[in-house]
Amino acid sequence: MNVPPVCYSHKRNRITDSPISYFMKMALENPHLISLAAGLVDEGSLPAAAIARATDSILGNPATAKAALQYGTTQGNASLRDRVLRHICAMDGVTPEAINLSANDVVLTTGSQQLLYLVGEILLDPGDIVITEAPSYFVYHSLLQTMDVRVLTVPMDGEGMDLQALEERLHHLEKTGQLDRLKLIYTVDYFQNPTGLSLSTPRRQKLVELAKRYSTKHRILILEDAAYRELRFEGPDLPSIKRYDETNEFVISSYTFSKPCAPGLKIGYGLMPQELVGPIVDLKGSHDFGSSNFSQVIIERLMQTGEYHQHVEELAKTYRRKRDAMLAALQSNFSDWPEVRWTTPAGGLYVWLSFPESINTGPEGTLVGKGVEEGVLYVPGEFGHVAVEGNVPTNEARLSYGVVTVDRIPEAIRRLRRAADQLGLSPQPLESAHQPELVG
Amino acid sequence: MNVPPVCYSHKRNRITDSPISYFMKMALENPHLISLAAGLVDEGSLPAAAIARATDSILGNPATAKAALQYGTTQGNASLRDRVLRHICAMDGVTPEAINLSANDVVLTTGSQQLLYLVGEILLDPGDIVITEAPSYFVYHSLLQTMDVRVLTVPMDGEGMDLQALEERLHHLEKTGQLDRLKLIYTVDYFQNPTGLSLSTPRRQKLVELAKRYSTKHRILILEDAAYRELRFEGPDLPSIKRYDETNEFVISSYTFSKPCAPGLKIGYGLMPQELVGPIVDLKGSHDFGSSNFSQVIIERLMQTGEYHQHVEELAKTYRRKRDAMLAALQSNFSDWPEVRWTTPAGGLYVWLSFPESINTGPEGTLVGKGVEEGVLYVPGEFGHVAVEGNVPTNEARLSYGVVTVDRIPEAIRRLRRAADQLGLSPQPLESAHQPELVG
Numbered sequence: 001m002n003v004p005p006v007c008y009s010h011k012r013n014r015i016t017d018s019p020i021s022y023f024m025k026m027a028l029e030n031p032h033l034i035s036l037a038a039g040l041v042d043e044g045s046l047p048a049a050a051i052a053r054a055t056d057s058i059l060g061n062p063a064t065a066k067a068a069l070q071y072g073t074t075q076g077n078a079s080l081r082d083r084v085l086r087h088i089c090a091m092d093g094v095t096p097e098a099i100n101l102s103a104n105d106v107v108l109t110t111g112s113q114q115l116l117y118l119v120g121e122i123l124l125d126p127g128d129i130v131i132t133e134a135p136s137y138f139v140y141h142s143l144l145q146t147m148d149v150r151v152l153t154v155p156m157d158g159e160g161m162d163l164q165a166l167e168e169r170l171h172h173l174e175k176t177g178q179l180d181r182l183k184l185i186y187t188v189d190y191f192q193n194p195t196g197l198s199l200s201t202p203r204r205q206k207l208v209e210l211a212k213r214y215s216t217k218h219r220i221l222i223l224e225d226a227a228y229r230e231l232r233f234e235g236p237d238l239p240s241i242k243r244y245d246e247t248n249e250f251v252i253s254s255y256t257f258s259k260p261c262a263p264g265l266k267i268g269y270g271l272m273p274q275e276l277v278g279p280i281v282d283l284k285g286s287h288d289f290g291s292s293n294f295s296q297v298i299i300e301r302l303m304q305t306g307e308y309h310q311h312v313e314e315l316a317k318t319y320r321r322k323r324d325a326m327l328a329a330l331q332s333n334f335s336d337w338p339e340v341r342w343t344t345p346a347g348g349l350y351v352w353l354s355f356p357e358s359i360n361t362g363p364e365g366t367l368v369g370k371g372v373e374e375g376v377l378y379v380p381g382e383f384g385h386v387a388v389e390g391n392v393p394t395n396e397a398r399l400s401y402g403v404v405t406v407d408r409i410p411e412a413i414r415r416l417r418r419a420a421d422q423l424g425l426s427p428q429p430l431e432s433a434h435q436p437e438l439v440g
Numbered sequence: 441m442n443v444p445p446v447c448y449s450h451k452r453n454r455i456t457d458s459p460i461s462y463f464m465k466m467a468l469e470n471p472h473l474i475s476l477a478a479g480l481v482d483e484g485s486l487p488a489a490a491i492a493r494a495t496d497s498i499l500g501n502p503a504t505a506k507a508a509l510q511y512g513t514t515q516g517n518a519s520l521r522d523r524v525l526r527h528i529c530a531m532d533g534v535t536p537e538a539i540n541l542s543a544n545d546v547v548l549t550t551g552s553q554q555l556l557y558l559v560g561e562i563l564l565d566p567g568d569i570v571i572t573e574a575p576s577y578f579v580y581h582s583l584l585q586t587m588d589v590r591v592l593t594v595p596m597d598g599e600g601m602d603l604q605a606l607e608e609r610l611h612h613l614e615k616t617g618q619l620d621r622l623k624l625i626y627t628v629d630y631f632q633n634p635t636g637l638s639l640s641t642p643r644r645q646k647l648v649e650l651a652k653r654y655s656t657k658h659r660i661l662i663l664e665d666a667a668y669r670e671l672r673f674e675g676p677d678l679p680s681i682k683r684y685d686e687t688n689e690f691v692i693s694s695y696t697f698s699k700p701c702a703p704g705l706k707i708g709y710g711l712m713p714q715e716l717v718g719p720i721v722d723l724k725g726s727h728d729f730g731s732s733n734f735s736q737v738i739i740e741r742l743m744q745t746g747e748y749h750q751h752v753e754e755l756a757k758t759y760r761r762k763r764d765a766m767l768a769a770l771q772s773n774f775s776d777w778p779e780v781r782w783t784t785p786a787g788g789l790y791v792w793l794s795f796p797e798s799i800n801t802g803p804e805g806t807l808v809g810k811g812v813e814e815g816v817l818y819v820p821g822e823f824g825h826v827a828v829e830g831n832v833p834t835n836e837a838r839l840s841y842g843v844v845t846v847d848r849i850p851e852a853i854r855r856l857r858r859a860a861d862q863l864g865l866s867p868q869p870l871e872s873a874h875q876p877e878l879v880g
Contacts, residue, residue, distance in 0.1 A: 003689050006715060007623065007658035012562040015722045018729075024513075040511055048505035055495040065488035069704035070843075071480055073464075110550055110728040117727050122452040143726040183447065218447035249443050264509035264734040275446060282455045286583040287557050288550040289458075292732040294704040403510075 015146050019138060019383045022363070030372055034412040037377040039193075040403035041349075045318045046262055047302070047311045054301040064297070072293030075281045076108025076269070080300040084269050087303065088255065091229070092243040100248035105274050107281060110291040112227055112256035112268030115280075116140055118287070119184075119223060119252055119270075122279045124149050129182040131169060133161050135384025135396070137193045137225065140186060150181070151386045160199030161187055163206050170214045185211060185222050189241055190229040191348025194384045194398035198346065201238055208244040208251065215250070221273075224253040230260040230312050232347035233320035242271060249273050257299055259349070260312045265295040319349065322401035322409060326351055329413035337427050342399075349402040352381070355395045358425050362394045370419035376412050455586050459578060459823045462803065470812055474852040477817040479633075480843035481789075485758045486702055487742070487751045494741040504737070512733030515721045516548025516709070520740040524709050527743065528695065531669070532683040540688035545714050547721060550731040552667055552696035552708030555720075556580055558727070559624075559663060559692055559710075562719045564589050569622040571609060573601050575824025575836070577633045577665065580626060590621070591826045600639030601627055603646050610654045625651060625662050629681060630669040631788025634824045634838035638786065641678055648684040648691065655690070664693040667708075670700040670752050672787035673760035682711060689713050697739055699789070700752045705735040759789065762841035762849060766791055769853035777867050782839075789842040792821070795835045798865050802834045810859035816852050 023037045059065045075081070082103040089096050096102060109115040124130070126148035132140070134153035144151050152173075154166045166185070173179045185207070189199040199207070211220045224241040245251035256268035272280070284290070302308040323345060330351070334340045339356040361367050362382040371377060381396025399416075401409060420426055463477045499505045515521070522543040529536050536542060549555040564570070566588035572580065574593035584591050592613075594606045606625070613619045625647070629639040639647070651660045664681040685691035696708035712720070724730070742748040763785060770791070774780045779796040801807050802822040811817060821836025839856075841849060860866055 003687070004655050004657055004659050006563075006661070006713075007620075008719065009561065009563055009565045009568075011565075012719050012723070015562075015719060015726070017718070017722055018725045043506045043510060046506055046509040048499045048502070048509060051509065052496065052499035055499070056492065059488045059492040059495070062488070066483045066486055069486040069488060069491065069702040070483060071698070071703040110731065113726075114728045121449065122455075123446075123449055125449045125451075128449075139726070139729070146723065146726050180447075215444050217444055219444050221446070247443070258511070262509040262734070263511040264732065264737070266728065266730065266732040266734075273446075278457070279448065279452050279455060282457055283452070283586065285458045286455070286553075286579070286586050287727070288554045288706065289579070290706065291550065292704065292706040292735050294702070294706075294735065295732050297704070 011146060014148055016142065018142055023377060023379065026372060026377055030375075032375050033372065033377050034375060034404060034408050034415065035377045036399045036401070036404060036412055037379045038403050039400065041259060041263055042315070042318055042322070042402060044405070045315050047307070050302060050307040050311060051262065051298060053307075054298045054305075058297055058301060068294050068297040070293065072290045072296060074285045074289045075277070076106070076291065077293065077296040077300055078103060080108060080296050080303070081106040081269070083300060083303045084255070085271065088240065088253070088271060091237055092239050094243060099243060099246050101271060105248065105271055105277060107270050107272070107277060107284070108291055108296055109268045109270065109284070110288070111258050111263075111266045112225065112254045112270070113139065114287070114291070115254045115268055115270040116223070116225070117143060118280050118283055120144065120147050120149070122276070122283055123183045123221070127181060129173070129178065130184045130186055131166065131182065132186045132386075133188070133192065134386070135194055135381060136186065137188055138383040140225075141386055153386060156195060156197055158197065159203055160189060160192070160197055161203065161207070163203050163210065166207075167210060170210060174214065179214060180217060182220055185220065186225065187222070187241070188225040188227070190226055190238065191231065191345050191350070193228070193348070194350055194379065194381070195352040196343045196345030196348055196350045197352075198238060199241070204239060204241045205244045207241060211250050219250065222251045224251055226253055227256045227259055228348035229255070231316055231319055231349070233316045233323065235346045252276065260315060261299065261302070261308060265292070265299060267291060267295050267299055316347070319347070319401070322404070322406050323351070325406050325409040326399065326401050326413065329410045333413050333417040349400050351399045351401070353397045353399055355397070355420070356425070357395050359420065359423060360394045361397045365394065366423060367419060370422045371416060374415040374419045376415035376419065378416070451586060454588055456582065458582055463817060463819065466812060466817055470815075472815050473812065473817050474815060474844060474848050474855065475817045476839045476841070476844060476852055477819045478843050479840065481699060481703055482755070482758055482762070482842060484845070485755050487747070490742055490747040490751060491702065491738060493747075494738045494745075498737055498741060508734050508737035510733070512730045512736060514725045514730045515717070516546070516731065517733065517736040517740055518543060520548060520736050520743070521546040521709070523740060523743045524695070525711065528680065528693070528711060531677055532679050534683060539683060539686050541711060545688065545711055545717060547710050547712070547717060547724070548731055548736055549708045549710065549724070550728070551698050551703075551706045552665065552694045552710070553579065554727070554731070555694045555708055555710040556663070556665070557583060558720050558723055560584065560587050560589070562716070562723055563623045563661070567621060569613070569618065570624045570626055571606065571622065572626045573628070573632065574826070575634055575821060576626065577628055578823040580665075581826055593826060596635060596637055598637065599643055600629060600632070600637050601643065601647070603643050603650065606647075607650060610650060614654065619654060620657060622660055625660065626665065627662070627681070628665040628667065630666055630678065631671065631785050631790070633668070633788070634790055634819065634821070635792040636783045636785030636788055636790045637792075638678060639681070644679060644681045645684045647681060651690050659690065662691045664691055666693055667696045667699055668788035669695070671756055671759055671789070673756045673763065675786050692716065700755060701739065701742070701748060705732070705739060707731060707735050707739055756787070759787070759841070762844070762846050763791070765846050765849040766839065766841050766853065769850045773853050773857040789840050791839045791841070793837045793839055795837070795860070796865070797835050799860065799863060800834045801837045805834065806863055807859060810862045811856060814855040814859045816855035816859065818856070
């Protein structure tokens with residue numbers, strides 16, 4: 001019998017396989033690879049002992065055990081919402097009241113990704129416009145594609161999103177009568193995924209001013225993805241963009257415990273204008289009516305005992321060592337090739353590497369395959385760009401020192417250089433493409 | 441300065457507050473209430489000790505700790521997918537191969553609710569049709585409203601969904617050229633929320649046959665919500681509807697660990713036709729790229745040690761005691777009033793109570809308020825019905841013995857009778873509307 005086809009929704013027909021799947025498959029099929037592509041976190045520093053203490057304490061007491069294993073609320077654990085609010089405000093050096101925030105303006109989600117999805121669903125209709133940085137977080141671009149949204153981009157420089165270019169964008173949208181479709185400006189403002197760059201303090205304030213100025217008939221909201229903020233390992237913290245939204249009307253800030261604590265718990269949170277909370281929570285009621293309550297109670301406990309803060313401090317040192325190892329390896333392997341450049345992140349998990357334009361780092365190029373042959377994997381920079389507007393650079397790569405152990409980083413970068421040398425475009429290829437592996 | 445309004449999506453404008461919010465508010469504002477409305481689970485039997493042993497064992501070993509606290513995959517823990525597949529097939533007395541299933545056809549989600557949402561998103565466009573039972577699970581109705589779907593209903597009798605009525609529905613849709621908009625038939629087939637009724641075995645097979653017969657140009661899928669299946673306390677288990685879908689093409693089965701284990705872990709799962717797995721997992725990649733991995737690993741451990749199965753066995757006994765207490769209390773408080781009838785569930789958490797039509801149980805009626813005065817809360821039956829088609833009965837109530845302790849059940853039902861007596865419509869009102877409370 002011929003079975004008739006499943007008739008999918010229009011949305012399903014816009015959903016594509018994540019580019020990440022390709023790399024997971026590559027890594028599985030090539031176990032000798034050192035992956036600088038995986039978005040995973042450092043494993044040696046995962047706070048297993050602190051979490052074990054928290055679960056023992058929670059489950060050892062009948063009252064807290066019941067509260068943790070029962071359903072929670074859709075908006076999330078009230079005590080944890082209060083703690084994260086005070087935590088973020090303390091980093092910003094303000095009281096919650098000073099920026100018109102309370103724990104009622106906080107929603108806990110299944111990682112910050114779920115918040116990005118919920119915000120998209122309540123705001124975006126097909127054909128609406130979202131502005132992102134170029135490049136930007138590629139999973140967010142997939143999400144926008146699913147929602148049939150038009151993505152416009154703004155270039156970045158060493159201070160993050162180029163606000164001059166943003167203003168020209170806004171002005172052009174206004175002049176051409178398209179401003180009413182612009183709903184959101186999305187920025188990963190701390191140690192951006194994928195570039196490692198941060199938005200400078202003067203631009204933070206200016207970004208809020210721009211959103212306000214162009215909100216003539218409807219509100220243009222800023223979605224601040226601050227996932228990496230706490231992973232700073234040098235220099236002073238920067239105030240959040242939310243810090244400059246003193247009436248709590250223009251900025252939604254998204255944070256996560258996946259990067260600074262443990263992705264296995266899968267809890268993120270958002271601080272947002274009060275009027276968005278109802279729509280977000282009502283929609284989340286249809287999604288799942290609440291993220292893992294047990295995870296929330298564990299994290300609440302870690303914040304209460306102070307172990308969360310101690311952990312973040314230690315973790316930043318771990319990532320600093322890894323970043324240092326990666327920068328040193330890049331320096332020793334690529335310093336003879338001045339057209340190869342890379343960023344120097346002050347936090348987070350990513351270094352952004354630019355080859356000369358003659359080297360194609362993309363999935364259709366030769367470098368990625370030579371990399372696999374040599375035993376190293378990176379994320380092609382193309383994945384961070386959207387193709388709708390003009391040319392997409394094909395000579396960039398995202399290198400992550402998240403999950404790779406520090407002792408493997410020098411070898412990973414040596415392999416990358418050997419792979420690049422095989423294209424015959426480097427100034428002075430290393431003598432042998434198959435030097436013995438020196439470490440781990 | 442006047443701040444311009446947020447411009448929401450069309451979807452947001454269809455989202456409504458869950459009716460449950462009203463009852464949570466009532467319970468909070470009236471702490472003396474005994475709630476038979478809450479959808480929470482029995483607290484005394486939550487498996488805190490078993491979960492503590494699992495977390496200690498997982499977190500005490502560096503390798504398993506890393507695996508549990510790191511990111512998992514979007515589709516979910518492979519070992520747990522394999523275990524739930526074998527678990528369900530064992531209940532059905534078949535091998536996975538016999539019904540064309542493998543662990544690749546299983547997706548783990550944030551409770552079963554997330555599966556219902558994802559299935560809706562990949563299949564349903566505005567104006568599409570879903571058939572449900574009348575009454576049905578009201579949170580699912582909210583979800584369908586969010587998706588702007590047309591809900592058609594089929595009545596139930598003691599054997600569950602009336603398939604004669606379903607066939608007439610299907611025939612009518614075919615005759616009127618609307619069959620191409622019918623995407624899903626949704627049924628809660630074990631101890632249904634809200635009625636406690638189950639679909640009989642002959643109807644299970646017949647339901648699959650009907651879906652196949654009317655799948656002339658596109659596939660009409662069955663969404664089997666089996667959330668309560670494992671909570672059976674008497675009689676033999678019924679084969680799943682999936683059991684009769686031997687080619688794995690027509691039935692998506694949805695299960696959860698919230699009811700049989702612990703809602704705080706918030707893990708559910710679906711078994712589905714292979715071709716749906718890619719679309720569901722790709723979409724889940726945009727939602728959250730994976731539910732709490734830690735929760736998944738904990739449950740996997742409980743299934744591995746056998747503690748999960750032992751727990752379910754004990755839990756069924758607990759709910760049986762509560763069901764017995766509720767039926768006995770209904771009998772002793774309402775046996776003098778023959779027009780008042782109730783179901784006798786063989787499992788699950790719900791008894792469905794029908795008053796004579798003169799008594800309005802709805803949120804606009806007087807009984808709910810009198811109930812609050814007397815100190816008892818129930819879910820009005822209206823919430824389980826959709827208003828689009830004909831008259832909605834206003835004389836029904838869902839009584840849950842989920843979270844209420846067994847010793848409070850008799851008093852809860854006495855309060856309900858006292859509340860009903862105050863409407864002056866019962867055959868022989870009890871003498872005093874304010875008898876002293878006899879139990880805890």
